[in-house]
Amino acid sequence: MSIQAVADQAGVSVATVSRVFNSPAKVTPETREHVEKIALALGYLPNASARTLRTQRSRVLGVVLPTLLNPVFAECLEGIARSATRAGYSILPLTTDYRIEQEEQAVNQLLAGNVDGMILVVSNPATSRALKRLCVTRLPYVLAYNRHPDHPCISVDSEQAVSELVLRLASLGHQNIAMVSGQFGASDRAQQRCRGFRRGMKTADLADTQILEVPFVKTAVGEITELLSRQPRPSALICSNDLLAIRSLRAAYLAGLRVPLDLTVVGFDGIALGEDLTPILSTITQPNADIGRCSVELLVQALTGGSALTPDSSVSLAYGFRVGESCAAPLHAT
Amino acid sequence: MSIQAVADQAGVSVATVSRVFNSPAKVTPETREHVEKIALALGYLPNASARTLRTQRSRVLGVVLPTLLNPVFAECLEGIARSATRAGYSILPLTTDYRIEQEEQAVNQLLAGNVDGMILVVSNPATSRALKRLCVTRLPYVLAYNRHPDHPCISVDSEQAVSELVLRLASLGHQNIAMVSGQFGASDRAQQRCRGFRRGMKTADLADTQILEVPFVKTAVGEITELLSRQPRPSALICSNDLLAIRSLRAAYLAGLRVPLDLTVVGFDGIALGEDLTPILSTITQPNADIGRCSVELLVQALTGGSALTPDSSVSLAYGFRVGESCAAPLHAT
DNA sequence: CTGTTAGCGCTTTCAA
DNA sequence: TTGAAAGCGCTAACAG
Numbered sequence: 001m002s003i004q005a006v007a008d009q010a011g012v013s014v015a016t017v018s019r020v021f022n023s024p025a026k027v028t029p030e031t032r033e034h035v036e037k038i039a040l041a042l043g044y045l046p047n048a049s050a051r052t053l054r055t056q057r058s059r060v061l062g063v064v065l066p067t068l069l070n071p072v073f074a075e076c077l078e079g080i081a082r083s084a085t086r087a088g089y090s091i092l093p094l095t096t097d098y099r100i101e102q103e104e105q106a107v108n109q110l111l112a113g114n115v116d117g118m119i120l121v122v123s124n125p126a127t128s129r130a131l132k133r134l135c136v137t138r139l140p141y142v143l144a145y146n147r148h149p150d151h152p153c154i155s156v157d158s159e160q161a162v163s164e165l166v167l168r169l170a171s172l173g174h175q176n177i178a179m180v181s182g183q184f185g186a187s188d189r190a191q192q193r194c195r196g197f198r199r200g201m202k203t204a205d206l207a208d209t210q211i212l213e214v215p216f217v218k219t220a221v222g223e224i225t226e227l228l229s230r231q232p233r234p235s236a237l238i239c240s241n242d243l244l245a246i247r248s249l250r251a252a253y254l255a256g257l258r259v260p261l262d263l264t265v266v267g268f269d270g271i272a273l274g275e276d277l278t279p280i281l282s283t284i285t286q287p288n289a290d291i292g293r294c295s296v297e298l299l300v301q302a303l304t305g306g307s308a309l310t311p312d313s314s315v316s317l318a319y320g321f322r323v324g325e326s327c328a329a330p331l332h333a334t
Numbered sequence: 335m336s337i338q339a340v341a342d343q344a345g346v347s348v349a350t351v352s353r354v355f356n357s358p359a360k361v362t363p364e365t366r367e368h369v370e371k372i373a374l375a376l377g378y379l380p381n382a383s384a385r386t387l388r389t390q391r392s393r394v395l396g397v398v399l400p401t402l403l404n405p406v407f408a409e410c411l412e413g414i415a416r417s418a419t420r421a422g423y424s425i426l427p428l429t430t431d432y433r434i435e436q437e438e439q440a441v442n443q444l445l446a447g448n449v450d451g452m453i454l455v456v457s458n459p460a461t462s463r464a465l466k467r468l469c470v471t472r473l474p475y476v477l478a479y480n481r482h483p484d485h486p487c488i489s490v491d492s493e494q495a496v497s498e499l500v501l502r503l504a505s506l507g508h509q510n511i512a513m514v515s516g517q518f519g520a521s522d523r524a525q526q527r528c529r530g531f532r533r534g535m536k537t538a539d540l541a542d543t544q545i546l547e548v549p550f551v552k553t554a555v556g557e558i559t560e561l562l563s564r565q566p567r568p569s570a571l572i573c574s575n576d577l578l579a580i581r582s583l584r585a586a587y588l589a590g591l592r593v594p595l596d597l598t599v600v601g602f603d604g605i606a607l608g609e610d611l612t613p614i615l616s617t618i619t620q621p622n623a624d625i626g627r628c629s630v631e632l633l634v635q636a637l638t639g640g641s642a643l644t645p646d647s648s649v650s651l652a653y654g655f656r657v658g659e660s661c662a663a664p665l666h667a668t
Numbered sequence: 669c670t671g672t673t674a675g676c677g678c679t680t681t682c683a684a
Numbered sequence: 685t686t687g688a689a690a691g692c693g694c695t696a697a698c699a700g
Binding site (some may be wrong): 050075243249273 | 379
Binding site (some may be wrong): 347348350353360361362365384386387388390398496503 | 669670671672673675676677678
């Protein structure tokens with residue numbers, strides 16, 4: 001079903017059919033209606049590849065994410081998809097499994113796929129080769145969750161958030177707080193959250209010996225259980241994401257600890273599922289769908305307005321704290 | 335960066351450059367290496383739209399899913415993405431939020447986007463207008479999770495699985511078993527699982543008055559809690575998906591019931607996260623990533639082999655039962 | 669083995 | 685307001 005067929009059938013030129021779809025105002029109402037009727041009857045849909053080739057814009061946004069298995073990114077992608085659709089764009093998502101080689105491959109694939117712009121969550125903006133590659137192409141892009149002064153980023157201030165959390169826990173009476181972190185190499189967020197942890201501990205005048213670094217993909221319940229068996233054992237666990245927090249809940253159970261009575265567990269991300277858990281997961285919440293939405297809006301704005309995207313375009317969104325039920329004062333403090 | 339530029343730079347024709355990328359064997363090794371070097375230096379990537387327009391195949395697979403917020407579909411999509419990449423295909427996923435109008439819109443968008451084939455999870459194959467629309471185009475497609483004799487489907491036998499589960503619970507001593515189901519209108523899976531429930535109850539010679547139908551998106555904890563307050567209250571809850579099961583766990587807690595001591599809760603789907611919960615979620619497991627993988631393989635096979643996809647191509651994958659920790663004999667039976 | 673060339677479906681000047 | 689025609693980047697005959 002091509003534009004030619006519609007034109008023939010309607011007894012007009014292809015140019016007219018094209019106008020009916022792209023600038024209806026330039027066509028007399030009668031012709032327009034006539035063509036529209038024929039097109040509908042024929043089930044005509046303009047061929048996206050041809051249009052892209054001709055106009056040099058695809059109305060497709062590339063998205064690069066670590067994984068969809070972490071609900072944070074699934075929530076974000078939903079936000080992206082929703083607002084992209086609203087703005088008349090499609091999305092082409094690729095996952096990297098937190099692997100750096102895959103980042104580069106994904107960027108290449110999107111580049112070849114003629115995307116108009118990209119939204120990406122990279123391991124580390126400072127070192128990402130994929131990002132470097134992308135920059136030289138001058139294609140508009142936005143980083144989500146990442147934070148770096150040289151790039152346009154949509155994120156929350158993780159460091160500050162965790163730092164505040166430490167103070168909050170300290171003021172509840174917690175002294176021995178440990179951090180369960182995702183691998184630093186695979187995530188600048190993990191790094192920032194750890195920095196926030198250290199800063200908070202210093203401010204609260206507590207020792208911060210315990211940081212447990214565990215892989216993102218494997219379950220790590222064993223390591224966490226081990227951490228909880230150390231003496232003196234932590235009375236609170238700050239986890240660098242909600243998935244790790246959920247596993248920490250499990251580890252606490254295996255170690256025979258009651259949450260939050262014997263152990264406080266706090267996550268980071270605010271995934272929706274956390275609210276349905278028992279105990280409701282206490283966590284630092286990020287507006288995941290909004291991070292997606294905001295990324296799209298910024299990108300689309302740059303795409304249509306022609307304004308280049310610079311580090312100044314970065315947006316720091318508000319984080320929050322969900323009190324939940326996995327956080328309380330330590331027993332000895334009561 | 336076009337093929338022309340590479341050709342000029344390398345001192346060959348565009349045809350030769352094209353051959354280097356598409357059928358390297360037809361080019362002398364020296365020329366090939368020469369061209370490859372130039373292409374690399376120039377950062378040349380073949381333009382996908384042009385290639386698609388010319389060859390009439392995009393190497394893109396459309397995917398239509400209800401939502402990514404349910405980990406089942408996220409897991410499936412990961413499986414799809416992984417095997418699509420392996421087979422040299424990209425994917426273009428669209429979500430419908432369980433809404434029928436959106437299904438049709440998604441199919442149209444994918445059709446216009448020149449996808450080579452589609453994988454979809456529709457609300458109900460028997461009534462889906464989107465599916466009807468798709469069929470007339472003769473584009474290869476596979477349904478995932480759906481089950482219907484007139485279409486190629488990759489799924490597990492939900493009905494049988496739930497029926498067996500009922501017998502299993504009955505043999506543990508459960509007599510008052512209730513079902514918490516997603517909306518029938520939005521999911522043929524929910525319907526099948528309910529049928530399995532009824533069949534199992536009949537076989538076990540139990541009364542099956544209680545089926546609670548709740549929306550997929552809202553949390554529904556309130557309704558479930560209410561169900562648990564009825565007298566006589568169920569001693570076991572079979573939920574038509576894991577998300578509902580998690581909410582049922584919460585409802586049990588709110589109703590002051592211990593799981594599995596006072597109440598057995600069993601889900602359906604086998605999402606990975608269920609294994610990290612406390613109690614570990616008892617559930618009927620589906621091989622979600624495999625469902626995705628298998629869908630891609632079937633589609634790609636049809637795409638390359640040219641063999642049409644018929645209902646006979648349908649695959650019924652094996653389900654399993656994860657014992658978990660939310661399932662036990664009822665108190666009175668011990 | 670390599671080059672020339674037509675044309676995929678569409679948009680967009682330019683003329684009428 | 686409408687039509688004719690060029691050309692986006694690529695592949696695949698076909699010719700040499």
